[in-house]
Structure formats: C-alpha cells, structure tokens
Amino acid sequence: MSEMHGVREVLVAHRAELCARYPDILIAGWGRRAPLLACCVGAIGLYVAGLVALGISPAVITSGLGRLIDIAGLMLPPDPQSWSRFLLYLGALGQTLAIASLGTLLAAILGIPFGFLAARNVVANRLIHFLSRRSLDTLRSVDTLIWALIWINVVGLGPFAGALAIMSSDIGAFGKLMSEAIEAADRRPVDGVLSAAGCTQSVSDWYRRCCPSLRARFSTFSSPTRGPPQSSGSSVPAALAFSCRSRSVFWNGSRSAS
C-alpha cells in the first residue's frame, strides 16, 4: 500500500517536469476542447429551453409526485381479485406473446427480400436502391400503434390486427438491418467462389454464398423474444425496446466485422 502511495507522491512531486514533457496530454488545450464544449453548452441550452417551452418545472413535478405516490399505493399489493380473472390475465399474456412472435416472424420473413432490394451491393440500380430504402424508412417511421389502427379497419378488432401491425412496422426495421448486414458482409467468399468456378454472379448466386455469413446475423435480430408482454387489449407492441436491442446487436456485429 505504501508503494502505491509512493507512485502518487512521485507523480505529484514531478508534476511540473511531467507537464513540460507531455504538454499535449497533461495540459488542457482549450482550443481543442472548444468545439466539444460548445456542443455540450448547446445541448444543455436546448434542454433548458425545452423544459421552459414545455412548461416543466420542479414545482409541477413535486405537486404531481404526491398523487403519483397515492396511485402507486392503490396499485400495490398486486391482486387479481379472483382466480378466474387471474386466468383471464394469463390468457391475455399468452395472446400478447403470440402477437409478438407472429408479428416478428412474419416481419423477418418479409423483410429479407426488402433487405436484398435495399442493399447496395446486390441491386446496383441507384433508383431502386433509393426507393426501397425510402419505403422501408416510411414503414418504419409510422409507429406500430398507428399501423394497428389502420389494420383494425381491415381485419376488425382483435389480436390479428396487432400481429399485422407489428409486422408492418418491423418489416421496415428488419429490412434496414438486413440491408446493412448484407452490405457489411464479407466479399471474400464471393470472390473465392467466383475465381475458382468462374460462374456469373447473379443475385441468387450471391445470396447462396453470402448466406453462411449472414444467417447468424439475421437470426440474432429475430430470435430474442420480443420485449416484455403487455396489456393485450391495446396490443401495444414492445417494438421500441426490441428494435433498440436488435439494432445494438447488429451494430456491434458490424463493427467487429468492419
């Protein structure tokens, strides 16, 4: 322990000398830090301005907090009141899971062709690439809840509309992820096969050869169980948590690959 303190004391004692030797590391360069500092100040400024614009103040929060505690107290011990109602909730929970898994699976299957259409190294046509990317963005930017309201008009109230809604918005998410995964896929296997066999490159050939490296990534997006089960009546999806999760998986994968 005394040795450890020794290091610190030595460092402190030779501060001036060390600073002279490593000015880049030890002396804060305000010129270098200015852009970062400006960004931070801007971000915090926007934050405060936003709080003011939205009318959020500590007083409002504290006054609501009391009511929140009251509400939480009413919720607390969790009590389904009767056995039959508990079973009802359990059934609804199962239904939620069914909606989530069906919607995700359908989206994953339907997202594959979209992913290939939107990958730059599969479809070289600029226009098709642009259009497919933008249509995926459009599917994605309409929230699942809005899709659910649209599908209710088609198939009526019920869990089926929920599954279709999850499918609709997730096709966009999966398509984007898959197209990026395809673009990041290793080209060397393709080159290897081409140079050995010398056959022409078509989309289907390409798919077959890329498949081994892509399959693992695709399955990581779609296999983890979706977010937590929720109230099935409104069929609110856990797309937010899930999409964030799947994206992060992809993101790490692509980083290590690149």
Next chain:
Amino acid sequence: MTRLVSMPPAAQLAPLLTAYSQAAAAKRRQLVLGLALVAIALAISAVGAEVRPVTLWNKIGNFTSYFDRLLKLDSGMRVWTDPQEWFWGLARWSRLLGETALIAYIATLTGAFAAFICAAPASRNLMRYAPVRFTVRRVLEFCRSVPDIVFAMIFVAAFGLGALPGVLAMALHTSGALGKLFTEVLENIDMRPVEGIAATGGSWLAQVRFAATPQVLSNLVSYTLLRFEVNVRGATVIGFVGAGGIGQDLITAIRKFYYSDVSAMLLMIIGTVMVIDMLSGSLRHRLLAMETAS
C-alpha cells in the same frame, strides 16, 4: 477449365466422403427439426393471435381503400390538387411536431443521464458489492420492461394532461433500456487503465471517471443517438394517452375519420422522423469513424 486440385486415390477418398455426407445429413436433420419447431410455434401463435387469413384475403380491399380515402379531401378531390386545404393546420401541426421532438430530446437526455449514473454500479467489473449491483439491475429491469406508453397512462393520471407525463414516462423507459446497454459496454472495457488509476490511489469515482468513461464515451453517445431515433417515433404516439405531442391530434383525426388530416400529419411525421434518423445516423457514423481512427 483444367483441374488444378490434385485428387487423392479413391480408397483414401471414400471414408472422407462418407464422413462428409454424414455431417451434411446431420446438419440437414438439424435444420429440418429447427424448421419444424418454428412451424409448431407459428401454428400455436396463429391460434393465439386469432389469425384469419380468409378475412384478411376478403377484406384486403379495405386496406387499399383506406389509403385511397386518406388521399381524398372532404370535397372528394385528391389531396394534392389543393395543398392549402390539405395542410390547413400546418402551423399547429408544426408546433406540435416540434413539441414531439422536444419531448423525445429531453426524455432521451434525462434517461441517458440516469442510465449513465446507474451503469457503473450495475456493471460486474466496476461494482464489487453484489447487493448494490443486484438492486440497480432490478430497478433498471423494471424501468425497461414497462413500455413508455403504459408509464405515460399512469403519469397522466398523476400529473395531468400535457408534455410532462410524456417526458417522464419516456425518460424512465429510456433509462432502463440505455442502462442495460451502457452496463454491457462498461463490462467490456479494458481493465488496465482502471487498475492504473487504482494503483495511484484514485477513488472509485476517479476510476470510473478517468479510466472507464473515456473508453466508452463514444459508444454511449452513439447508443443515446440511436435511442433518440426510437424515442422520436415513440413520442409521436405518446399523445394517444394525452401525454403531449402530435399524437393527441392524430388520434382525434383517426377516430373521427378526418382522412386528409391523418394523411397530412402522417406525412409530416414521416418527414421529420426521416430527417432526424438521417442526421443522427450520419453523426453516429462520424463518431464511429473517429473511434476507429484514434
């Protein structure tokens, strides 16, 4: 094309070939088994989700006709013939969209800050006391597992209508979601700088601040930006339960069948989300490039 690969004699080749075909067959069996399991799960889910393909097939016309109605004005004209009538509420909707983006921004920043504070005590390599780690992790799990719109419903009852419940709900959910990601990032750091700071007598806070944080900062910012994209999308519907943003107007328009209003608002939402996605995407890529360069 001439064969460049030299072939071993048949006697040597035969056991290799049988072994190969056996391995291939085993793999194929596994694939078939996996597909069968997925099919069974799909069938169970289809029953659970009350899938009615016949209804879908018969009523798919409603889907196209819904979009057809979305693109018609009250007068029966197509929307693009009279943009002024179509976007009659442009000023109001723009203000509400700005509010939506602001809700997402404030919630993301607040949530990221909370997640950052919780991440170090929740990560296995930085926090030695298991009870602290356990508690923080369970709290983050709770925040993550309740969707923000459910939090918003509860908060609307407590804080009243407005942006505040939306911001709080989203911040809470974001802190849970980001807290997990941040923790995972922190658990993968190089521990040598941490040991270095510890060796010079640095406190736990100094270890986290000067050894752990610099390693992960760009990752944290990148995850936060990703979450911001998700939250902007979520903020457009958080108004469905009265928690601020454009959602309130949108749900009213959908429920009252003001078709042209719905399409106008949807277009504005899609445009905003796309622009924000692109901006944050390019920012993220630049961050990544910066990280790989250094």
